[in-house]
Amino acid sequence: MxxxxxxxxxxxxxxxxxxxxxxxxxxxxxxxxxxxxxxxxxxxxxxxxxxxxxxxxxxxxxxxxxxxxxxxxxxxxxxxxxxxxxxxxxxxxxxxxxxxxxxxxxxxxxxxxxxxxxxxxxxxxxxxxxxxxxxxxxxxxxxxxxxxxxxxxxxxxxxxxxQSLGPNQAESVPHTGPDDWQAIGPVADLPDGAAVCRRAGAADVLVVRRGGDVAVLSNRCPHLSAPLHDGDLDVASGEITCPWQGSVFRLDDGTVVHGPATAPVPEFATRVTDGVLEARVVTYPGVPAS
Ligand code: FES
Structure with missing residues (x-):
């Protein structure tokens, strides 16, 4: 009304x-x-x-x-x-x-x-x-x-x-994909030990390469949608801190370490094909991507 x-x-x-x-x-x-x-x-x-x-x-x-x-x-x-x-x-x-x-x-x-x-x-x-x-x-x-x-x-x-104070702002990510493998770019072009934003289909993703290990998560903070690649990366602990209200997430699986976010960051499965990093969203965490 x-x-x-x-x-x-x-x-x-x-x-x-x-x-x-x-x-x-x-x-x-x-x-x-x-x-x-x-x-x-x-x-x-x-x-x-x-x-x-x-x-x-x-x-x-x-x-x-x-x-x-x-x-x-x-x-x-x-x-x-x-x-x-x-x-x-x-x-x-x-x-x-x-x-x-x-x-x-x-x-x-x-x-x-x-x-x-x-x-x-x-x-x-x-x-x-x-x-x-x-x-x-x-x-x-x-x-x-x-x-x-x-x-x-x-x-x-x-x-x-x-005003969406409280809901998981990244809830739509697993439902909107991409659910098929998307090329992110050559692994060799990814900076080592830095957080960058890339596209996987229509989704913005956070990409962090640590030596030969690459983590890909949604770039959207589940709290109020901040771009996570602008946050503080702690390579040693494998965690990233959101640039807005400071939620902390594990890079390995997006788990919440500290709030205010209460939902994990949607995670992406990865593979490397001919030196090119590919990613697809994990629709059901814990179920391996085929
Ligand atoms: S938007 Fe990330 S903690 Fe608020």
Missing amino acids: RILDAITGGLERATVLDRPAALARSVVSTVLADRRVKDALHGVWLGHSLHPALAQLTVGSFTSAAVLDVTGTNTRGSSTLITVGLLSTPATVAAGWADYAESHEEQQRVGIVHAATNVTAVALFGISLLQRARGRSGRVTSVLGGTVAGAGAWLGGHLAYR
């Missing part, structure tokens, strides 16, 4: 949000300085972003409580759901801030409003629970909280599905 696009588009362009967004980013970067903690919160161990999965539990509990409070049929159930929502909030918030700190500025503008909306919703549900503890119904506060949580979830959906 145009009205919704106007609201989200307005937030994306609202430079007035840049100052609080930068402050939040700086605080988060300080608090989440440990890379292992950040990797865990991004969802590197899970293979996809952790925050949206946790948000299902938190927002689902809150909105379900609000629905029960609209009907007034199960106050006890609604109190339980609010408690579950509040208990799951810290983990959901921590994972969200970790992703936020590695997002681009339009995403951060929307993200800061998304966070403010959710803080309001959490506060309302906390108040509702306190009201219940003091013998009042707390239903109005809960329904208000559910409404605000719904608005926050809508902005979260915009961040995830419209």
Whole structure:
């Protein structure tokens, strides 16, 4: 709907949000300085972003409580759901801030409003629970909280599905090929110990020659699509660091060493024919190319 696009588009362009967004980013970067903690919160161990999965539990509990409070049929159930929502909030918030700190500025503008909306919703549900503890119904506060949580979830959906914060940006590569062998060029022309970008059919690929060994991966970072050949190559460890938000990948198979990326870089099978390097995408990692 145009009205919704106007609201989200307005937030994306609202430079007035840049100052609080930068402050939040700086605080988060300080608090989440440990890379292992950040990797865990991004969802590197899970293979996809952790925050949206946790948000299902938190927002689902809150909105379900609000629905029960609209009907007034199960106050006890609604109190339980609010408690579950509040208990799951810290983990959901921590994972969200970790992703936020590695997002681009339009995403951060929307993200800061998304966070403010959710803080309001959490506060309302906390108040509702306190009201219940003091013998009042707390239903109005809960329904208000559910409404605000719904608005926050809508902005979260915009961040995830419209602004693509979290999805694997290289997911299409194995499906678009090339699935037949493509000539990359003479092996002898590849610089030793350097990362270069070449074409394999219609795909940009990252090519790294280390002596007689050549690694070919998609050149697209799965986090936000940065060109990986511009990253820092560490020949000794066999890893490349993305030039944008610093995800680290193994050259051998594209595995994520450090986030914010959570999905591996698509890998390409290679062979050398008459001194010419050829490559084809690996559609199913672990299944040898024929
Ligand atoms: S584009 Fe963000 S880490 Fe690569």
